[in-house]
Amino acid sequence: MGGILKGKLKSIFLTGLAVITPIGLTLYILTFIIDLMDDLLTIIPKRYQPDTLLPFHIPGLGIIVTVILIFICGLLTQSYFGNKFVVWGERLVDKIPIVRSIYQAIKRIADGMFKGTGQTFKKVVLVEFPRKGMYSVGFVTGRPNEEIRTRVGKDGNYISLFVPTAPNPTTGFFFDGAGRRVDLYGHAGGRGFYTYYFRRHCYPA
Template structure:
């Protein structure tokens, strides 16, 4: 019986990433379907209209990306962020998601000076150096697997070992629970 439970749990762990990916795709599909249906009201019954709306949406996203490349402070994004900044819980979630996305897209490199290992007793914690302050570093030590939370510490440089990981690779290691 113990062997049976072990194999079932291994099977669940093996297919869990696929199930989560399917759930995310299903959620995104349902989300966009609801938007398209509420805006246009005819997407469920007409494949041609659905394809046209999809192509127009891709073109709109491309155009927004183009405007962001030309002008880093795109007005629509700025206004939306100002509105989000007024909503307490949503603001913290949005800023955490935006920070992680900026790091993975390569835009967050200017915010971190590097990846380091912090000596805490007999173990080392991975952290991200945010500021050099003489004999000390300010280090953000994220929690795993959610790097949007953690703690910030002012640590003497002698208790820190620098890593050769990039900031993006450091966050990948945190999110993957050290596997990557």
């Protein structure tokens, strides 16, 4: 009798834990993001900060300000002079070895996620990595640029891949390789990220 009761209580506890854990983590992450955005307001001079001008604190105001700044940045970048300024800045960054590598990797991901068209980050693949016989989930980000195709040869059906790392999917490895060596995986991009978290690698038995 005691064993049955113990098992029942354990089952109830684990069920409750399975429900509360994702809710708690979601609320924690949202709170962290809101606080992080609010901290961005500290770049504004103290006398002009909302907490100084208003008699009360408005949680999440930093998100609104950040969204507005992003829109302004987008408008300026789409203008002729704004675009020229961005191109000039990228050329400047391109001359700094370490910074160049970091910036290009982040920009490539950002372009694929926010500006990409066609199959960018929408086609999921299984690529043989990190060693023979082991496969990782990756995402097609497009095709190599002209310089890379010239160096490796234009005859191959080369594609660019991004293989995310765990537990942070914003970091990972970029590959440029022959498309015939990649097994296409029948998932859309969003489903691919789900697969990435729950089945990170596939091994031969």
